[in-house]
Amino acid sequence: MPDLTQLTLTQVRQQLADKSRSAAEVTEAALTRISATEPKIQALLSIQAEEARAQAQAMDASGPDAAKPLWGVPLVVKDVLATKGVPTTCGSKILENFRPVYDATAVARLKEAGAIILAKANMDEFAMGSTTENSAYFATRNPWDTSRVPGGSSGGSGATVAACQCYGALGTDTGGSIRLPASFCGIVGLKPSYGRVSRFGMVAYGSSLDQIGPMTRSVEDAARILQVIAGHDERDSTSVNAPVPDYVAALSERADLKGLTIGLPAEYWDKGLSPEVAEACGAAVKQAEALGAKTVPVRLKLSEYAIATYYIIAVAEASSNLARFDGVRYGLRDKDAQSLIEMYVKSRTKGFGEEVQRRIILGTYVLSSGYYDAYYRKAAQVRRLIRQDFEAALNQCDVIMGPVCPTTAFKVGEMSDDPLQMYLMDIFTISTNLAGLPGMSLPVGLGRDSGMPVGLQLTGRAFDEARMLQVAGVLEKNVPATGLPKL
């Protein structure tokens, strides 16, 4: 029998529902695990231990509620999501003392479903980064090897789930920030279609790209969290009013992949992959074929422009979104400034880290008159073509497969001095956001050379998370088990 903290969300919720475990017992086990492992991985920016204990006790007093699908399940939330009365820093000094007066819709829905929010997860400042080294507080470590990064920007969420500090976490993904840390930490991460999950209460980075999604230790766990957070919200005008299918039921509909077609883009498989990533992901595709799937080559010929396009659109939107942090309304305000302008400048200079400042400057530049047409407008046009490429590819197949990242998790500090090299890590993930499609990272075993987890990326048709989950669910049972880190 695995340790209580090592159960999946699906397993623990069953034990809570049939009363073989109490919410207090499960919560206490998670908090003990946090105390034991946090000094090594530093995944969490704040821990709400007392609130969690009190909530668990109150829930036990009234007993399990079958109408609440996450009753008593301890979860962690990325610190970019507003949590009522609880610090929400976005990994930034500028929001050091910020406590929102409301919950993000995704958080409110978790709570309504009976989840217990244990802690807020570390992240790259304002979700800008791929390693969690850009957090203004501390760098999170990979639970598989603490000399390595956990990926980012939702690295705290990835590490806390892999380290069994909780049963699942919310991350956010603007260009890969759920899928990359899921891949590096050997867990499942799902970025929903743009508009599937309300962004209300998520501090915006690139508003046309951002989505909230689950990070979990199994595909079914991801389906269960997605089920709760998905669906229209009148407080987010970009959330789509489309029916939310029963994702968990969809998973049980399939035991093989017969009748499904998987698209393999040469652009994702042919160049620049480390041998161990090519091998593990390639073996998973072979396994999919053995399970009855047909594979076809597809073209994503504009892939080479994806990084440039993304890093214009994302920074442009960021420069506008981050204008609200002016020292007046939230967080840090410089005390010595003599004028209003000086107060803005000093507060922002002190409050924002280097990478955030770099992106605000870049974003302001690409939006400024004279450069707007050359950069921002052009990027928006290329984005449309990239989306059309994906639509054409997904007309030929049900799901696209490729690696999440060219490499497994690298060493802390290895790339932090070279922003361009770091941006290249996003090569396979950012197009999914540009196209608004659902994407997932599925662990497919450990790399032969590094011994670190390898993630396979699945990309689905818009609003067809169910099909993507089905494929992932079948594969999960048939690829080499990644297991859990020995921490």
Ligand code: GLN
């Ligand atoms: N690494 C990418 C960036 O820094 C993606 C981040 C994200 O998805 N939030 O912009």
